[in-house]
Amino acid sequence: xxxxxxxxxxxxxxxxxxxxxxxxxxxxxxxxxxxxxxxxxxxxxxxxxxxxxxxxxxxxxxxxxxxxxxxxxxxxxxxxxxxxxxxxxxxxxxxxxxxxxxxxxxxxxxxxxxxxxxxxxxxxxxxxxxxxxxxxxxxxxxxxxxxxxxxxxxxxxxxxxxxxxxxxxxxxxxxxxxxxxxxxxxxxxxxxxxxxxxxxx
Amino acid sequence: xxxxxxxxxxxxxxxxxxxxxxxxxxxxxxxxxxxxxxxxxxxxxxxxxxxxxxxxxxxxxxxxxxxxxxxxxxxxxxxxxxxxxxxxxxxxxxxxxxxxxxxxxxxxxxxxxxxxxxxxxxxxxxxxxxxxxxxxxxxxxxxxxxxxxxxxxxxxxxxxxxxxxxxxxxxxxxxxxxxxxxxxxxxxxxxxxxxxxxxxxxxxxxxxxxxxxxxxxxxxxxxxxxxxxxxxxxxxxxxxxxxxxxxxxxxxxxxxxxxxxxxxxxxxxxxxxxxxxxxxxxxxxxxxxxxxxxxxxxxxxxxxxxxxxxxxxxxxxxxxxxxxxxxxxxxxxxxxxxxxxxxxxxxxxxxxxxxxxxxxxxxxxxxxxxxxxxxxxxxxxxxxxxxxxxxxxxxxxxxxxxxxxx
Numbered sequence: 001x002x003x004x005x006x007x008x009x010x011x012x013x014x015x016x017x018x019x020x021x022x023x024x025x026x027x028x029x030x031x032x033x034x035x036x037x038x039x040x041x042x043x044x045x046x047x048x049x050x051x052x053x054x055x056x057x058x059x060x061x062x063x064x065x066x067x068x069x070x071x072x073x074x075x076x077x078x079x080x081x082x083x084x085x086x087x088x089x090x091x092x093x094x095x096x097x098x099x100x101x102x103x104x105x106x107x108x109x110x111x112x113x114x115x116x117x118x119x120x121x122x123x124x125x126x127x128x129x130x131x132x133x134x135x136x137x138x139x140x141x142x143x144x145x146x147x148x149x150x151x152x153x154x155x156x157x158x159x160x161x162x163x164x165x166x167x168x169x170x171x172x173x174x175x176x177x178x179x180x181x182x183x184x185x186x187x188x189x190x191x192x193x194x195x196x197x198x199x200x201x
Numbered sequence: 202x203x204x205x206x207x208x209x210x211x212x213x214x215x216x217x218x219x220x221x222x223x224x225x226x227x228x229x230x231x232x233x234x235x236x237x238x239x240x241x242x243x244x245x246x247x248x249x250x251x252x253x254x255x256x257x258x259x260x261x262x263x264x265x266x267x268x269x270x271x272x273x274x275x276x277x278x279x280x281x282x283x284x285x286x287x288x289x290x291x292x293x294x295x296x297x298x299x300x301x302x303x304x305x306x307x308x309x310x311x312x313x314x315x316x317x318x319x320x321x322x323x324x325x326x327x328x329x330x331x332x333x334x335x336x337x338x339x340x341x342x343x344x345x346x347x348x349x350x351x352x353x354x355x356x357x358x359x360x361x362x363x364x365x366x367x368x369x370x371x372x373x374x375x376x377x378x379x380x381x382x383x384x385x386x387x388x389x390x391x392x393x394x395x396x397x398x399x400x401x402x403x404x405x406x407x408x409x410x411x412x413x414x415x416x417x418x419x420x421x422x423x424x425x426x427x428x429x430x431x432x433x434x435x436x437x438x439x440x441x442x443x444x445x446x447x448x449x450x451x452x453x454x455x456x457x458x459x460x461x462x463x464x465x466x467x468x469x470x471x472x473x474x475x476x477x478x479x480x481x482x483x484x485x486x487x488x489x490x491x492x493x494x495x496x497x498x499x500x501x502x503x504x505x506x507x508x509x510x511x512x513x514x515x516x517x518x519x520x521x522x523x524x525x526x527x528x529x530x531x532x533x534x535x536x537x538x539x540x541x542x543x544x545x546x547x548x549x550x551x552x553x554x555x556x557x558x559x560x561x562x563x564x565x566x567x568x569x570x571x572x573x574x575x576x577x578x579x580x581x582x583x584x585x586x587x588x589x590x591x592x593x594x595x596x597x598x599x600x601x602x603x604x605x606x607x
Binding site: 063067080083085 | 315323540546554
């Protein structure tokens with residue numbers, strides 16, 4: 001089974017602007033900051049909603065605090081906490097588009113949010129290419145003050161360019177940089193930050 | 202809120218003052234008790250001490266204190282090296298008590314268990330098993346009255362021991378030592394007339410223990426912050442001239458009355474060390490030996506579970522005689538329990554903490570269970586009304602919400 005065939009978690013809360021995913025600790029090996037994810041409702045005519053993962057949050061509880069302070073915690077105890085106790089790993093996603101009736105990915109807020117308990121998947125390389133080949137979603141990222149937009153976009157562009165053939169990657173990043181420059185033309189500090197992050201090393 | 206705190210401030214201050222005075226008094230009693238203990242610490246005194254206990258028993262003087270098994274009373278023992286592998290099983294239980302004002306009469310027992318494969322690096326196995334009791338035979342006593350809370354509590358205790366025996370049996374081929382950690386004392390509380398099926402319950406409990414004996418499991422009852430005075434009672438006995446031993450003389454602990462064993466243990470035990478092994482001289486323990494055999498008599502020691510350089514934290518660990526007779530098993534049990542206590546800063550065994558977490562029925566879960574029962578009753582055309590009293594209580598105790606227009 002490919003990595004993107006298995007859910008990374010399930011929707012906890014949602015709005016049209018974005019959604020939160022609940023997952024257990026052993027499910028967070030694969031998703032990363034900037035990953036393109038989708039909710040894929042099953043047995044329904046609701047289309048997939050695409051988004052960028054911008055935060056991963058792990059809560060504590062009184063027992064975890066006790067364990068952190070103790071200096072002789074065994075491997076079995078840590079595995080028990082990871083596997084059996086509900087360690088609330090919460091991931092936040094910014095919506096960047098949805099699959100419309102014509103089967104195309106539209107870079108706009110979805111008409112309806114996903115529902116609680118909808119499964120959330122990482123996108124396959126083909127889906128990432130499809131969702132990021134145009135840059136209309138940049139506006140949604142820059143417009144949202146709740147997310148670290150330059151960091152998020154840079155992380156996402158580096159993931160997206162890796163799905164392309166090697167000889168197309170540089171041109172892709174240049175194209176993305178130009179679009180960012182167009183949108184951020186009044187904010188050189190943010191643009192500079194973004195360009196430094198995606199500039200090939 | 203109905204508790205008027207401002208009316209309590211003076212009483213709270215008086216309480217603090219009174220407790221401070223008691224502490225001063227306690228320090229002098231500890232000094233006296235330690236003097237008596239030191240005077241009898243020599244191993245050569247051991248037969249004499251055991252004779253003194255036997256004398257009190259023979260005189261039927263109501264002695265309920267400790268009898269040293271075969272170790273000097275002030276000797277302390279370090280744990281064994283921590284075994285590389287072991288299997289630790291811990292169990293705990295909780296209940297929902299029946300209420301005559303609810304929609305239906307029932308009670309629930311929930312038993313939580315955890316199986317830790319120490320040294321394996323594997324996640325433990327966790328089990329939570331609820332049992333619903335709604336038939337009249339479980340809810341009513343012989344004279345048609347509703348069973349009391351003491352009976353449900355006793356049935357829960359038995360269910361916990363049965364669960365630990367069952368899990369132990371299934372794990373008998375796993376890594377040794379096989380530690381069965383039970384929450385609380387192993388000696389059953391007195392099964393008095395309040396509990397109608399007390400005879401049956403004790404027999405089931407002892408049978409479960411026998412299953413653990415058959416697989417040579419190290420059963421251990423863990424008592425956190427014990428308030429027992431078994432050793433203090435022994436010291437009082439030793440402080441009492443032989444000819445003055447009587448029921449009235451032993452009804453208190455004389456000049457060390459009010460002192461608890463843990464106060465002494467705090468002075469003599471370093472972290473991870475245990476006291477000598479003692480037998481508790483109680484009618485229940487006598488009954489255990491009579492019904493279960495010599496192997497089922499309960500022995501105990503005190504253990505300092507504090508981490509290195511921390512203030513002492515004393516627990517009482519109870520063992521059946523079949524474990525106590527093998528000192529290597531005692532030392533390994535001590536090491537593994539101490540290790541369990543080091544997992545959490547509370548210094549309470551991790552496996553028991555988790556068993557409790559698995560067993561406990563939260564208020565919200567209890568509410569949801571009641572809802573499910575009401576749905577089932579409605580499906581079968583039964584009345585699901587709570588009493589007026591219960592409905593009123595629910596309304597008064599529910600969270601307040603703001604009234605909002607628009």
